[in-house]
Amino acid sequence: MVSRERGDDLVVVVSAMSGETNRLTSMAHEVSDRPPARELDVLLSTGEQVTIALLSMALNARGCKARSCTGSQVHIRTDSVHGKARILDIDDARVRADLANGNVVVVAGFQGVDEDQNITTLGRGGSDTTAVAMAAALKADECRIYTDVDGVYTADPRMVPEARRLDRITIEEMLELASSGTKVLQTRSVEFAGKYKVPLRVLSSFEEGTGTLITYKESTMEQPMISGIAYNSDEAKLTIRGVLDQPGVAYRILGPISDAHINVDLIIQNVSEDGTANVTFTVHKNDYQRALTILNETAIGLNAREVTGDDNIAKVSVVGVGMRSHAGIASKMFKSLADEGINIQMISTSEIKISVVVEDKYMELAVRTLHKAFGLEKEHAA
Amino acid sequence: MVSRERGDDLVVVVSAMSGETNRLTSMAHEVSDRPPARELDVLLSTGEQVTIALLSMALNARGCKARSCTGSQVHIRTDSVHGKARILDIDDARVRADLANGNVVVVAGFQGVDEDQNITTLGRGGSDTTAVAMAAALKADECRIYTDVDGVYTADPRMVPEARRLDRITIEEMLELASSGTKVLQTRSVEFAGKYKVPLRVLSSFEEGTGTLITYKESTMEQPMISGIAYNSDEAKLTIRGVLDQPGVAYRILGPISDAHINVDLIIQNVSEDGTANVTFTVHKNDYQRALTILNETAIGLNAREVTGDDNIAKVSVVGVGMRSHAGIASKMFKSLADEGINIQMISTSEIKISVVVEDKYMELAVRTLHKAFGLEKEHAA
Numbered sequence: 001m002v003s004r005e006r007g008d009d010l011v012v013v014v015s016a017m018s019g020e021t022n023r024l025t026s027m028a029h030e031v032s033d034r035p036p037a038r039e040l041d042v043l044l045s046t047g048e049q050v051t052i053a054l055l056s057m058a059l060n061a062r063g064c065k066a067r068s069c070t071g072s073q074v075h076i077r078t079d080s081v082h083g084k085a086r087i088l089d090i091d092d093a094r095v096r097a098d099l100a101n102g103n104v105v106v107v108a109g110f111q112g113v114d115e116d117q118n119i120t121t122l123g124r125g126g127s128d129t130t131a132v133a134m135a136a137a138l139k140a141d142e143c144r145i146y147t148d149v150d151g152v153y154t155a156d157p158r159m160v161p162e163a164r165r166l167d168r169i170t171i172e173e174m175l176e177l178a179s180s181g182t183k184v185l186q187t188r189s190v191e192f193a194g195k196y197k198v199p200l201r202v203l204s205s206f207e208e209g210t211g212t213l214i215t216y217k218e219s220t221m222e223q224p225m226i227s228g229i230a231y232n233s234d235e236a237k238l239t240i241r242g243v244l245d246q247p248g249v250a251y252r253i254l255g256p257i258s259d260a261h262i263n264v265d266l267i268i269q270n271v272s273e274d275g276t277a278n279v280t281f282t283v284h285k286n287d288y289q290r291a292l293t294i295l296n297e298t299a300i301g302l303n304a305r306e307v308t309g310d311d312n313i314a315k316v317s318v319v320g321v322g323m324r325s326h327a328g329i330a331s332k333m334f335k336s337l338a339d340e341g342i343n344i345q346m347i348s349t350s351e352i353k354i355s356v357v358v359e360d361k362y363m364e365l366a367v368r369t370l371h372k373a374f375g376l377e378k379e380h381a382a
Numbered sequence: 383m384v385s386r387e388r389g390d391d392l393v394v395v396v397s398a399m400s401g402e403t404n405r406l407t408s409m410a411h412e413v414s415d416r417p418p419a420r421e422l423d424v425l426l427s428t429g430e431q432v433t434i435a436l437l438s439m440a441l442n443a444r445g446c447k448a449r450s451c452t453g454s455q456v457h458i459r460t461d462s463v464h465g466k467a468r469i470l471d472i473d474d475a476r477v478r479a480d481l482a483n484g485n486v487v488v489v490a491g492f493q494g495v496d497e498d499q500n501i502t503t504l505g506r507g508g509s510d511t512t513a514v515a516m517a518a519a520l521k522a523d524e525c526r527i528y529t530d531v532d533g534v535y536t537a538d539p540r541m542v543p544e545a546r547r548l549d550r551i552t553i554e555e556m557l558e559l560a561s562s563g564t565k566v567l568q569t570r571s572v573e574f575a576g577k578y579k580v581p582l583r584v585l586s587s588f589e590e591g592t593g594t595l596i597t598y599k600e601s602t603m604e605q606p607m608i609s610g611i612a613y614n615s616d617e618a619k620l621t622i623r624g625v626l627d628q629p630g631v632a633y634r635i636l637g638p639i640s641d642a643h644i645n646v647d648l649i650i651q652n653v654s655e656d657g658t659a660n661v662t663f664t665v666h667k668n669d670y671q672r673a674l675t676i677l678n679e680t681a682i683g684l685n686a687r688e689v690t691g692d693d694n695i696a697k698v699s700v701v702g703v704g705m706r707s708h709a710g711i712a713s714k715m716f717k718s719l720a721d722e723g724i725n726i727q728m729i730s731t732s733e734i735k736i737s738v739v740v741e742d743k744y745m746e747l748a749v750r751t752l753h754k755a756f757g758l759e760k761e762h763a764a
Contacts, residue, residue, distance in 0.1 A: 024432070031436050032443035039442070042450050043435035046428035050406070053425035054413050060421070061414035068424050072454060073499050094499075117455050117476075 009099045013109045013131035014055055016047025037082035041121045048108035056106045066104040071111035078112035078120045084261055085112055085120035090137040125186025132189045136196035143198050150204035151212035152184050154376040155229040159367050162377035168213045173227045173319050176353040180230035180317035226320035226374040231367050233314040233360050235265060236288040238281060238295055242305025245277040253279050256294050262287040266348045285311055314363035317355040318370055330354050336373040342366055391481045395491045395513035396437055398429025419464035423503045430490035438488045448486040453493035460494035460502045466643055467494055467502035472519040507568025514571045518578035525580050532586035533594035534566050536758040537611040541749050544759035550595045552703050555609045558735040562612035562699035607704035608756040613749050615696040615742050617647060618670035620677055624687025627659040635661050638676050644669040648730045667693055696745035699737040700752055712736050718755040724748055
């Protein structure tokens with residue numbers, strides 16, 4: 001394993017201490033109902049700054065030379081979307097110099113600065129993204145994400161006791177799992193890793209083990225058809241009905257949502273018999289009310305018939321690169337769910353994933369049913 | 383009074399919230415017995431960063447446009463002496479731009495960055511110093527220091543009930559009072575104000591009032607002989623005896639103390655009958671043990687007879703620009719103390735101040751005795 005004693009250079013990216021972000025957020029809400037996003041970032045970024053200082057002190061106290069770096073000091077340059085900023089580039093000169101001087105460099109995750117030196121935060125999972133971005137900038141041998149689980153499983157082990165840990169998984173599968181709700185890694189950090197081909201390993205913070213390695217080449221050996229079952233109950237669904245079906249209508253509906261920096265996940269558009277279209281899409285539950293307000297405004301402009309919403313939904317997905325060379329996955333999935341009396345509300349497919357939206361109370365049953373249907377408890381599932 | 387509604391531009395400099403610096407310091411000592419000064423500054427500077435964010439949020443919530451600025455964002459450039467850094471310069475461009483956009487600018491006190499962008503802190507009273515430095519850089523009409531007292535008094539009112547608040551005081555007197563232990567303002571901030579002639583006013587955070595204005599011209603009216611009595615029990619005294627009296631000996635004794643960034647206050651050197659010298663000096667109690675260790679090393683090199691120390695001392699000072707034109711102040715002071723049986727251990731004088739070191743148990747008695755002896759309870763003392 002990577003180690004300082006062996007002479008490896010180490011950069012450690014840390015989050016705020018447990019509970020700290022919530023504590024700071026409550027303080028903000030004590031003084032303001034709607035704290036300005038810029039100031040919230042100034043406040044929240046202190047969480048990681050405290051951790052880098054304390055970790056550097058603790059390392060030095062144990063005889064390990066260490067030096068802390070804030071997002072501003074590393075020049076983690078981001079755009080200016082406070083609370084959800086995206087990393088644009090990293091100036092690795094300072095970190096390289098600190099490493100060359102024999103330091104472990106302890107970097108504040110989750111934060112950066114925009115071009116006017118305003119402090120930004122990256123939003124959920126931001127520290128993972130920082131770690132991957134640092135690894136990419138430094139061309140690191142490996143980026144290890146220490147989490148509260150010991151790797152990626154065929155399904156959530158709390159829900160499916162037979163679930164197996166995967167030794168390796170392709171980046172495509174990992175991406176689909178992450179975007180389908182498997183909470184091991186945030187989608188953005190996996191995307192970033194994929195873009196720069198950062199060798200990524202997921203391990204437990206609490207137990208020894210080799211975790212799960214995310215790979216960039218598919219094994220020459222036969223792939224299992226399905227790697228895992230993911231679920232997500234963080235989304236809500238919105239539907240706009242009776243929109244005149246003409247070019248650009250999807251953009252006119254989803255443009256304002258995107259302009260409000262709300263991420264859309266599944267999108268379905270179908271044309272009804274009277275020539276008008278219905279568009280249904282899902283967003284994070286946190287953005288649900290805001291999206292509903294925007295969609296209602298859009299509906300007036302488009303002269304739509306009605307807008308409806310539902311936040312009692314869950315998304316269940318089967319993921320596997322082996323799907324590419326196997327037919328009949330979708331029908332097997334739909335049949336298994338139907339046999340349990342689970343109604344499918346939306347379907348979305350990609351080359352290596354099939355997702356369905358169901359009523360949220362059926363989520364666990366759907367995950368267990370599919371794990372069993374695809375034989376994932378066995379080493380070589382088929 | 384200065385006010386936003388009247389159209390005045392406002393820059394507000396804030397400290398950490400009450401108890402925050404202690405909380406952070408304890409966290410540091412939980413992970414390390416001797417936390418590196420650089421990392422301690424990274425940690426402590428989060429205290430003010432939290433305050434600027436919260437105050438900016440609170441102001442915006444009340445309809446007052448406000449924007450926060452960290453020490454790094456204002457480019458408060460300091461030297462690299464972590465924990466005790468000195469401000470070298472301030473780039474006021476960003477603050478001026480924010481003011482021009484109609485913002486109240488909320489600046490983090492106590493912190494800066496060195497030329498390598500390392501975070502530094504200014505040490506005790508650092509937020510006052512930041513405020514004065516900002517006022518100087520911006521050529522502000524007035525710099526107001528809001529404290530827990532409503533102005534500068536002829537003596538500490540908790541000790542001397544007859545003490546009077548002064549409407550104005552000269553910068554020289556304020557400097558002597560501050561350096562003699564009157565805790566209204568830290569010496570460094572007063573020095574800074576004096577250097578750049580920043581109009582400075584001390585007011586209460588809790589009560590309305592005009593406070594005490596620090597002036598740069600002596601009034602043409604007759605000055606009171608004495609403006610106030612100050613005291614300080616934060617110092618300890620060290621003596622090195624039997625050093626060969628030759629050129630450079632004071633430097634060889636005090637150089638190593640200064641190299642360790644320990645401030646020396648009073649210094650007395652006298653030559654004894656055998657041609658050897660005794661040197662006595664005082665340092666802050668926090669630095670006492672460190673200074674004692676250094677002095678013992680020096681004593682070996684200088685072949686000195688002995689080193690002694692005493693931290694049960696107090697310094698009591700009378701301060702007043704009127705002293706310049708009045709004789710007999712010192713003898714009146716010494717006689718008043720002698721009448722009360724108070725032994726004087728060290729004496730130090732400047733043009734407008736006389737300080738004596740006494741055993742600390744006599745401190746309060748000495749302050750009350752001198753306040754009465756110089757008639758400070760009356761408006762025109764003589």
